[in-house]
Amino acid sequence: MYTRRSSKPGWPYYTEKLNLEKIPIPDDVYEFIATNVTDNIRELEGALIRVTAYASLNSQPVDHELAEHILSDLVSNSQPRRITPQLILEQTALAFGFTIPELCGPSRRRPLVTARQISMYVFRELTDYSYPAIAREFGDRDHTTIIHAVEKISKLLGERRDIYDQVTDLIVRIKASA
Numbered sequence: 336m337y338t339r340r341s342s343k344p345g346w347p348y349y350t351e352k353l354n355l356e357k358i359p360i361p362d363d364v365y366e367f368i369a370t371n372v373t374d375n376i377r378e379l380e381g382a383l384i385r386v387t388a389y390a391s392l393n394s395q396p397v398d399h400e401l402a403e404h405i406l407s408d409l410v411s412n413s414q415p416r417r418i419t420p421q422l423i424l425e426q427t428a429l430a431f432g433f434t435i436p437e438l439c440g441p442s443r444r445r446p447l448v449t450a451r452q453i454s455m456y457v458f459r460e461l462t463d464y465s466y467p468a469i470a471r472e473f474g475d476r477d478h479t480t481i482i483h484a485v486e487k488i489s490k491l492l493g494e495r496r497d498i499y500d501q502v503t504d505l506i507v508r509i510k511a512s513a
Contacts, residue, residue: 358387358390358391358397359396359397360383360386360387360397361397361398361399362492362493363399364386364397364398364399364401364402366492366503367399367402367403367406368382368383368386368402368406369503370503370506370507370510371406371410372406373507382406385405385406386401386402386405386406389401389405417513418461418462418509418510418513420458420462420464420472422509422512422513423454423457423458423461423462423509424438424439424454424472425512426505426508426509426512427450427451427453427454427457427505429508430450430501430504430505430508431446431447431450431453431501433447433450438450438451438454438473439472439473439474440474441474449498451473451484452484452487452488453488453498453501453502453505454473454505455469455473455480455481455484455485455488456484456485456488456489456502457502457505457506457509458472459481459485460506461506461509461510465478466478466479466481466482466485467481469481488502
C-alpha cells in the first residue's frame, strides 16, 4: 500500500489535497495511473479521483484491475498497440547498454543482473505471460528465477529511487515504441 514516501514526489501532495489518505491505494495503482496518464497534471489528478470515487461509491477496494477498468477510456485511446517480448528485450538492451544475448545469457555481473531483473519485472507488468513463459524468453531459465526477480524489484521500487526511475523509464520507452 502507498504510504508517504519521498521516493514518489508529488503523490503525498495529491493524496493530501484530494483527502485520499483514508482510502488505501496500492503502489501499482499509482504506477498504472502515472504511466498511462501523461498529458497533464489535471488529467492525472482526475484519473486518481475517478478511481477512488468509483471505489468509494461502490464500497470496493482500490486495486490495479479496478483502475484499468475505470480508466479504460483513457488508456485504450493511448495504447492500441501490442507489446511483444522482442520489444521489451530491445528496449531493455537500449536503456541499459547491453545486448539481447547478454540479457538472456548466463552472466552474473551486477549491472547486467539488475537490468535483467528489471526487464523481467516489466515483462510481468506489461504482458500476460506466465512465469514459465517469461523464463523461456530469458534463455530458458527456471520460472523461480523470474518470481525472485519480480518480487525483488517490487520490493526495491519502494526503497530505491534509482530502481523506481529505471522501471518507470523502461515502461515509458516500451510504450512509446509499441
